[in-house]
Amino acid sequence: MKTVNLSQSPSLYQAQRVKEEVIITLYDNVKDVSTEENMQFEADMYQLKLPYRKGLLSSDSYDVMLAFAKKLSNPSNAVEERQARDVLV
């Protein structure tokens, strides 16, 4: 997980196909931290890399993917450790 600053409010689920893979970017805890001069947002960002399938481009699985990303960010067993290594970007 990275805390990132954004110049606009992000869409929470962004999936981009790169050849035969999909990079999924998930945002959570989006906060408006704009000042009078600048519009700015702060958010927790997770990125996952999975093989491509069409369904992954849909934001329907945002909640499931976010929970998954959070779990992998703090792996508690061999399965999660391996997946964290292979899936988390």
Added chain:
Amino acid sequence: MAENILNLATYEQMEELVKQMTLLRQYTMGELEALGVEFTAMPATVTGTRTLDASSSTLRVNAGSMNTDPYPTTDIRYKFPFNEIRTAKITADFEVVRWIDEPDFLDADGIIAVRLSKAYIDVRDIYNPVLRRDKTPDCILPPLFYDYETQSERDYVWVGADKSVKVLGENKLTCALGEAYYTNVREDTVLRPYSEAVGDGWSQADIALRDYLRILILIAGASHNTQAVFGRGVCDLRYNASDVVTVETLTSNFVVVSDATGALYNVNEWVNLGNAVGNTGKFAQRKITLKEANYDTLGNTRITVDGAVFTSSVGNVLWHAPQLISDEDFMAMGNECGYIGTDGRVPVSFFGIWNLWGNVWEWCDGFFHVDSVPYFTYDPSKYSLIGASQPADLSQFTQHSVVMPSSNGYCGQFAGTPAIPSTLSGGSDSAGMCDYFYTASGYRALRVGGSLADGSFAGFFAWYVDSTPSSASWTIGSRLLGRP
């Protein structure tokens, strides 16, 4: 000249021509990636040297437990086609439902299968195979990726991640975790048709797949000793009439055996119980949940299993059932190589394809021999001709140029295309192909890999060509192969 070409060719043809010319230039300049391995002293020295773009590659195997450290960048898993081997749950129409590393993989419906990408191969020298992503003058398309119906190439196939299991209430097979493999049934009337019943493009695993996997295994492992490199597989378990019940038990879920026998079994291993070895009259495919050595003053061990209660009698025989892969181990391994647990007692994964050797034999379709003269076909539409008795019309098949050995023994060498056992000379558990060859005269079909008590006889190169497809045994299962 150029004008003439432009007049004659469609845009698509021109595009293909340019692509081919570019590939040819890259091939000539040595710019196209190729993986190879060379064995210079077979059968005495079973290890080889990886060549071409694999020359500095390494292979890390999980030996007993998962190593979740980052892989070295030299690992061969990052090279094509290994980097594209992926497990998924798929529909019978080859639609991916979930990839293994998606969050709800285990809960999803589908056939668990591993996608193998097309690569082109140079197998002119059996001990110097080369594999490429692109078609070049020196490489051909493996038959596995040729569609005999449409006469076109397919980009990938799906291989059952493990042996097949039966779909409840239906005459078809699938690949699923935690269910007993479908064994003790004939190949010709059950396993083959039930595999084909999955849907269009489905069959049993066959000689085309086995020959392609052989090349992948040799390049990845740089050795013919698959048990030494990737793990022994399930081969050191018990199938012995002396493992008897020593104290009767009534409506309970434990058996009592001698401490000596009890020491041969472990918690989490799968077992059967019957009135003789090979019999499952008391129970089948139960998991040991508790083992209590020195349970009584008579030198006995109490072994508790899961499931319903049963009654056991003195003299009943305990024996190992095929070992099923747990959800945890399957998910932990992903598309890596190796095993989790004690070597020889647990299944081995080759990039997520489990049990390619050991546990239970696997029918290999498309191949048979008549008095050691081998015949084969790569065309799945002809597999049904390989029935209980010798096919009436052998001209439907290709007669192999190599004659197989006519006696049993460790296999010394493979030869020909597809590569098949050619001699026992030079073979042992650590030389030649390192695995055993069983045969018999007459018409016989092929099964591969070995079963759970075969020890060093088992391995990727273990071949058993001494029974007909009408044979049925608890030691023989099958694997699904899907060609989209």
